[in-house]
Amino acid sequence: MIAFSQAATQMRSSEIRRLMKLAADPAIISFAGGMPNNSLFPVEQVDELMRRIALEHKQAGFQYSPTSGYPPLLDTVRALLRKKRIKVENGALLITTGAQQAINLVTKVLCDPGDRIITEYPSFIGALAAFKSYGADTGEGLALSSDGIDPAELDAALAAGGDRVKLVYLNTHFHNPAGITYTPQKKQALISVLENHNVVVLEDDPYGDLYFEDESKRLVTPLAALSEGTVPVCYAGSFSKIFGPGMRLGFLWGPAELIEKCELAKQSMDACSGAFTQVLAHYFCSWGYLEPYLEKLRRAYRHRATLLLEALNASMPQEVGWTIPRGGFYVWVTLPQAIDASAVFDSSLSHGAAFVIGNAFDPSGSRNDCLRLAFSHTPEEKIETGVGIIAAAVKKLM
């Protein structure tokens, strides 16, 4: 059965569907969808792959793959993880149907109804939905500052939760929705805390490759690499932001015993991930299409982020604050406390601009003084106008 507490998510689900419609409505300038713009997808590259891939490998794409994944893609992902300094040979790897399935599987394997999962505030809506579908207690979430959660607060939450705490869920780089990034120092401080507790960390890192400046590359070494095996870390990655969400490919690396249980659960969930897109993803990476494509994406998203930040600086009242992302898709805007994000949303929408209200990213579902602006999907030439509409709505409500 679906856990009762998923009712809260159900409202969010219809909300999301509404926002997806808004994102597709050409009359609305939407900062809502956390997805790449269709114009950015590597369509030509995939057309070329389809011409180049040999018949027998194409045939393999029509067939079942092993539940763990198409073996050549497993090797390819291992190479990607090694570049992130993860010691892949110390764990096991599973190809998943998007990182969403990776999050779902770890929760299924570790959590019973009533178990506690420590999350951030704000946190990724898809993870919160998965946690609640298993009846887990996500609490209020630990507040994010510009470099992540506070180690002392994590320590206190782990101590207070005791054996009930089964998972710590962190989105370490170019956070969705907060736009912040954990520094290496912050990761080390958290590792020191985690070493004193017996809990699995799920590090969700779909945006780590999308840094805007080369100097930020030093920031994206995962906690899964830095912990060097002293803490059990499951690392979830995704092809959604570096290839396309429609491929439905993610991956999960972690302690072998845990990954084997996830593979077993996956087998009765969807048997295996799509071999057709696994073959494409394998050749996209191994034939050298990925790196130039990433370069293109980094430039494109850096430019969009710059336009958005300039527009915020130019139009928002000074009581409004926001995060400055170094990569990824998102800026998190904090309103003066008396203003409700839903009121800003209604007013903005009536003038032709949309975003996602902060409430959707609150594990406790109560706080609503923030909003998420995604710059990944909005046409560049509309960013300034769209932000102007939202700023006008904020001013009217102040």
Next chain:
Amino acid sequence: MIAFSQAATQMRSSEIRRLMKLAADPAIISFAGGMPNNSLFPVEQVDELMRRIALEHKQAGFQYSPTSGYPPLLDTVRALLRKKRIKVENGALLITTGAQQAINLVTKVLCDPGDRIITEYPSFIGALAAFKSYGADTGEGLALSSDGIDPAELDAALAAGGDRVKLVYLNTHFHNPAGITYTPQKKQALISVLENHNVVVLEDDPYGDLYFEDESKRLVTPLAALSEGTVPVCYAGSFSKIFGPGMRLGFLWGPAELIEKCELAKQSMDACSGAFTQVLAHYFCSWGYLEPYLEKLRRAYRHRATLLLEALNASMPQEVGWTIPRGGFYVWVTLPQAIDASAVFDSSLSHGAAFVIGNAFDPSGSRNDCLRLAFSHTPEEKIETGVGIIAAAVKKLM
């Protein structure tokens, strides 16, 4: 958490992995894999689709689709269901990540640990794994005869289980693994029984389009069509056998309220099914590639089934029985009772032939006097030799 009773499935899982390896071993003649032969996949047709599909629709294939499915594919599947005489407007439709996910979702939405699911004996291994992953009690399964389960036995099982029974799971056409097909008369008799109980039926029909002779077409009108709304039926279909398992596309039609809950559960499971393959499946069907491909498959599988049945007739001792399929992938072989299928398996394998032992398809996991021969994947020229090896193993053990 994974229900404790999935431990039984865990053994099956490693068994399946072993069988997949055997199927790929050129030294072994394998009747194990319930999948199409790689040589039968419509690779050229998909190459052509990739050349013909317009840029904007290709781009949509890289993007998230709505959780319910890529809208043009939903319309295409509705048309397929109407041809099967299902009144699609009386229910809702969901695109799933293979029919395996459809089975998993219905179970998640309807069943708590300890709830009863009435299955057939033998039954589809993937469904049994999904049922057990939610802690459902599958009992022993109702015995299949050549036209399905016995209505009186179903009535008795429903009465005995009472409110604990949440689902009746039936594989109505060209059964996996039994190779049998429910006649229209049998379906009507079952509907009459089900009308007197308050239980959902899950009709799993991945093989219905793969009849060998046109005259068998009259057999494959689903229970979901014949029941005309008097019984709540969820109908699960698949593109795995009519396009390719690697596309990971299935669909689930049924009562709107139930399908909406499945959609909600799917959202936190994998967000949506792969848009890339949904776009391909849509054009494969709507541009007229499906029907000629089905004609080719029907001829190919009819020929393979004929070769297999001829080989069984020529080499098996007369104490051995088997089903005569009118479509699909499978023949179910019943051994004289004293013989254990595992012993036949070991002996056959040592001489170079493999299959799946009956035990894997037993809801209670105890009976092992049968074996499943799949003719979908075995090279035609090896069928006779392979059956000869298995027959020799049986004779040796008699």
